[in-house]
Amino acid sequence: MISELVDIVARVAPPDGAQWLQQQLVFDKSKFAVAFSAVGRKLGRGPITPADVERLARAGVAWSSTSTVDECGRAALVLAAVDALDPSAQVVFVRDLIRRGDVPERQAVLRVFAALPQPERFVDIAIDACRTNVPSVFEAIACDNAYPVSHFPDPALHQMVVKALFIGAPVGRIVGLSGRITDELVRMVDALVSERRAAGRPIPDDVRLISRSGL
Amino acid sequence: MKLFDPHIHMTSRTTDDYQAMAAAGIAALVEPAFWLGQPRTHVGTFEDYFLSLLGWERFRASQFGIRHYCTIGMNPREANDPALVDDVLALIPGYLEKDGVVAVGEIGYDDMTPAEDRCFAAQLELARVHNLPALIHLPHRDKKRGCERTLAVVREAGFPPGKTIIDHNTEETIALTLDAGCWAGHSIYPHTKMDEARMVALVQRYGTERVLVNSAADWGVSDPLKVVKTRDAMRAAGIPDASLSRVLWLNPIEFFAQSGRLDLAELEGNLAVDQRQLHEGNSVLRGQTPRVDR
Numbered sequence: 250m251i252s253e254l255v256d257i258v259a260r261v262a263p264p265d266g267a268q269w270l271q272q273q274l275v276f277d278k279s280k281f282a283v284a285f286s287a288v289g290r291k292l293g294r295g296p297i298t299p300a301d302v303e304r305l306a307r308a309g310v311a312w313s314s315t316s317t318v319d320e321c322g323r324a325a326l327v328l329a330a331v332d333a334l335d336p337s338a339q340v341v342f343v344r345d346l347i348r349r350g351d352v353p354e355r356q357a358v359l360r361v362f363a364a365l366p367q368p369e370r371f372v373d374i375a376i377d378a379c380r381t382n383v384p385s386v387f388e389a390i391a392c393d394n395a396y397p398v399s400h401f402p403d404p405a406l407h408q409m410v411v412k413a414l415f416i417g418a419p420v421g422r423i424v425g426l427s428g429r430i431t432d433e434l435v436r437m438v439d440a441l442v443s444e445r446r447a448a449g450r451p452i453p454d455d456v457r458l459i460s461r462s463g464l
Numbered sequence: 465m466k467l468f469d470p471h472i473h474m475t476s477r478t479t480d481d482y483q484a485m486a487a488a489g490i491a492a493l494v495e496p497a498f499w500l501g502q503p504r505t506h507v508g509t510f511e512d513y514f515l516s517l518l519g520w521e522r523f524r525a526s527q528f529g530i531r532h533y534c535t536i537g538m539n540p541r542e543a544n545d546p547a548l549v550d551d552v553l554a555l556i557p558g559y560l561e562k563d564g565v566v567a568v569g570e571i572g573y574d575d576m577t578p579a580e581d582r583c584f585a586a587q588l589e590l591a592r593v594h595n596l597p598a599l600i601h602l603p604h605r606d607k608k609r610g611c612e613r614t615l616a617v618v619r620e621a622g623f624p625p626g627k628t629i630i631d632h633n634t635e636e637t638i639a640l641t642l643d644a645g646c647w648a649g650h651s652i653y654p655h656t657k658m659d660e661a662r663m664v665a666l667v668q669r670y671g672t673e674r675v676l677v678n679s680a681a682d683w684g685v686s687d688p689l690k691v692v693k694t695r696d697a698m699r700a701a702g703i704p705d706a707s708l709s710r711v712l713w714l715n716p717i718e719f720f721a722q723s724g725r726l727d728l729a730e731l732e733g734n735l736a737v738d739q740r741q742l743h744e745g746n747s748v749l750r751g752q753t754p755r756v757d758r
Contacts, residue, residue, distance in 0.1 A: 348505055377503075377544060377545070380503070380541050380544065380574070380575070381502065382501055382502065382684075383502075404575075404576075404577070405575070408575045408576075408605060411605045411606065412605060415604060415605055437605070437606050437609075440606060440607075440608055440609065441605075441606075443608075443636065444607060444608065444634060444635075444636055447634065447635040447636050448634060448635060448658075448662060449662070
């Protein structure tokens with residue numbers, strides 16, 4: 250996974266930036282925070298291609314076509330750092346990256362959740378990330394990310410899906426959702442449709458991915 | 465006609481907003497403690513926030529002739545942080561006895577998790593112990609079910625419904641709230657929650673008893689003059705002025721007076737502005753001539 254991310258960086262980022270990233274992949278606790286925050290300036294913020302997304306998917310992690318080279322660079326740094334840490338320190342490390350991160354930093358960390366070792370340990374952090382008011386951070390965990398469907402219990406997954414409908418995040422990009430649709434989720438979506446109808450407000454198109462009541 | 469906005473987050477608003485609100489007749493407001501758009505990660509941040517609601521923000525409002533009251537509480541979003549919740553809950557009782565604190569709030573549900581259940585129940589108990597009303601907001605998602613569950617919690621706690629505001633009601637929850645004996649708050653928003661025309665229809669259908677209207681203006685796209693605009697829409701629809709005054713002035717006073725911390729005679733008079741005053745050395749003015757009402 251790290252090698253695929255590094256290849257993307259090598260192609261999209263300026264050569265000195267890609268070289269810089271290689272050096273940072275050797276984890277040094279005292280230097281990590283500075284490097285992690287500098288990624289956008291070092292690698293630029295250029296777009297990646299659909300072929301990159303496919304390659305990452307083949308390596309086992311769903312990725313977003315809206316992702317950028319700095320996000321890929323940060324993702325590689327997180328995975329390398331977690332690999333270098335003692336297992337008992339990994340959860341706190343990731344939690345603090347989310348807690349102290351700015352918006353692009355949070356997004357990059359959330360993108361790699363499915364690739365973290367023993368990923369079920371990070372479920373509380375991922376559920377909490379869905380409480381954000383920043384749509385791009387919400388989408389980093391909810392959309393094009395295999396983590397929620399693999400690890401969220403039903404109540405948290407239902408809240409995430411209804412929130413996606415509520416804020417207009419693309420429900421069609423929730424990875425694997427069709428296998429997790431329950432009667433309770435359909436009821437919640439139907440309730441949203443009913444509430445919108447009573448208020449005379451538009452019904453999100455994406456409800457049809459879950460329920461027929463919006464048709 | 466004097467107006468009362470019973471739910472507005474002035475910490476996030478500008479002095480232009482205060483001036484416009486005062487000019488439009490808003491004479492008093494309640495600022496509920498809520499979250500700030502992203503989660504706080506230290507108990508000390510909560511304490512400073514409570515202190516700013518009681519201190520600087522009340523002073524700022526007074527400089528524009530508006531009486532500022534607040535509610536103190538831990539909101540449900542941040543109630544999901546296990547590292548914070550007990551410390552914040554331990555902090556709250558010390559603030560509930562302060563002058564100008566007229567309820568415990570905003571409390572209630574967001575995701576309807578077990579952590580939210582616990583924080584909600586603990587704060588209803590604090591309201592009971594401190595003899596204060598409770599300001600409870602409804603979740604945005606799964607709202608009707610959230611309303612039923614909220615009302616069940618209030619009922620099972622034995623908390624008096626007459627001292628409870630259920631806020632952010634819609635067409636699908638107002639009857640549940642009123643039938644339970646609670647007060648029904650409505651947040652008038654530019655695009656979501658409730659709008660002026662729908663609010664007119666609700667008052668025409670459900671009357672004015674225990675019905676409240678607020679702007680819930682905060683750091684998002686919202687409008688601190690929504691109480692004024694709702695009055696205008698209700699008046700244009702032929703609702704008599706006595707009913708407008710009931711919903712937009714007398715009802716919030718009647719509700720929050722249950723705290724024992726509203727001076728009703730004082731509220732009837734106007735708050736004299738003296739912009740020569742300072743709060744901890746700070747003025748709201750930046751070189752302007754101070755306004756001083758005699």
